[in-house]
Amino acid sequence: MLVVLDQHHQPLAGEYQFAQVVRDGLVVDFIGAVDRLREMKARVEHRLGRTLTHAASGYPPGVPRPEVRAVANVLESANLRCTQLVDEPTAANALLGLENGAIVDVGGGTTGIAILQDGEVVYTADEATGGTHFSLVVAGARDIPFEEAEALKVDPAEQSRLFPVLRPVMEKVASITARHVAKSQFPVDNLVLVGGTCAYPRMDTVIADYTGIPTHVPERPVFVTPLGIAMHDLDPEY
Numbered sequence: 049m050l051v052v053l054d055q056h057h058q059p060l061a062g063e064y065q066f067a068q069v070v071r072d073g074l075v076v077d078f079i080g081a082v083d084r085l086r087e088m089k090a091r092v093e094h095r096l097g098r099t100l101t102h103a104a105s106g107y108p109p110g111v112p113r114p115e116v117r118a119v120a121n122v123l124e125s126a127n128l129r130c131t132q133l134v135d136e137p138t139a140a141n142a143l144l145g146l147e148n149g150a151i152v153d154v155g156g157g158t159t160g161i162a163i164l165q166d167g168e169v170v171y172t173a174d175e176a177t178g179g180t181h182f183s184l185v186v187a188g189a190r191d192i193p194f195e196e197a198e199a200l201k202v203d204p205a206e207q208s209r210l211f212p213v214l215r216p217v218m219e220k221v222a223s224i225t226a227r228h229v230a231k232s233q234f235p236v237d238n239l240v241l242v243g244g245t246c247a248y249p250r251m252d253t254v255i256a257d258y259t260g261i262p263t264h265v266p267e268r269p270v271f272v273t274p275l276g277i278a279m280h281d282l283d284p285e286y
Contacts, residue, residue: 049062049063049064049065049270049271049274050062050063050064050085050088050089050092050103050274051271051274051275051278052092052096052100052278053275053278053279053281057278057279059275060096061092061095061096062092062271062274063088063091063092064270064274065084065088066198067080067081067084069081069084070156070157071156071157071180074111074115074118075115075118075119075122078118078121078122078125081122082122082125082126085122085123085126085128086126086127089126089127089128100128101127101128101129102128102129102130102131102281103123103128103129103130103131103278103281104130104131104132104133104134104277104278104280104281104282105119105120105122105123105130105132105133105134105277106119106133106134106135106136106139106273106274106276106277107119107133107134107135107136108135108136108153108155108158108160108174109135109136109137109160109161109162109172109173109174110172110173110174111174116133119133120133131280131281131282132280132281132282134276134277134280135160135162135172136153136155136160136273136277137151137152137153137160137161137162137169137172137242137273138162138169138172138276139273139276139277139279139280140153140162140240140242140272140273140276141162141164141169141276142276142279142280143272143275143276143279144240144242144266144272144276145167146164146167146240147164147166147167148164148165148166148235148236148237148238149163149164149236149237149238149239149240150162150163150164150225150229150236150238150239150240150261151164151239151240151242152221152225152239152240152241152242152246152255153242153243153273154177154178154179154221154241154242154243154245154246155178155179155243155245155273156178156179156180157176157178157179157180157181158174158175158176158177158178159174159175159176159177159178159221159224159225160172160173160174161173161174161224161225161228161229163228163229163232163234163236165234170232170234171228171232171234173228173231175224177217177220177221177224178243178245179201179243179244179245181217181220182201182214182217182245182248183197183198183201184197185213185214185216185217186200186201186210186213186214189210189213201214201248207248207249208249211249211250214248215254218248218251218254218255219254219258221251221255222254222255222258222259223258225239225255225259226258226259229259229261236261237261237262238261238262238263238264239255239256239259239261239262239263239264240263240264240265240266241255241263241264241265241269242265242266242269242272242273243269243270243272243273244269244270246265246269247265247268247269247270251265252264252265
């Protein structure tokens, strides 16, 4: 996903595409990632009428530092100077402005958690389980290819029928969240879910029921973390 903000952090343009060049927070197809980003960058530049020269990027908490650097290398290979790398739940809070509670970022392959006290991140964690696992469960249940399962998962006409199949995966996200909330030993009285997977109907209800913590999903949760990452793109020359 590529988003462009103005100096007041208002969105100007963006693009997003399904891709499997990154899995569980790790770049597994470097050339594919660079090629895709270059193409998206060129299209956005054409619409804006200006060249994009710098960008920030994000990573799930807990990813080894050499792998985090690989994300920056993708940007730089696409002719974007990497100004900052930020963990995804922290990035999301740049947009959400949560003072106390926890942000649960359900990405493609992992669930990242950031617990906040007085607006500061005091605990982060990340574990496998995300949108890819949802698609794998659908593919297995329906005996269809992964790509078809991915399309079926986001089809509003199918989501009610798929809910019983996907509920255990939602509960796995909830169990990860509950375990880390307990491990952190910080009081958490509300959860905010971000990431495209969290737009699935009733996911917030499943997590609230499992954890016993009030849970909220912002409008268009898929865009929260990318917008927050873009807000970290601080260029002193801009």
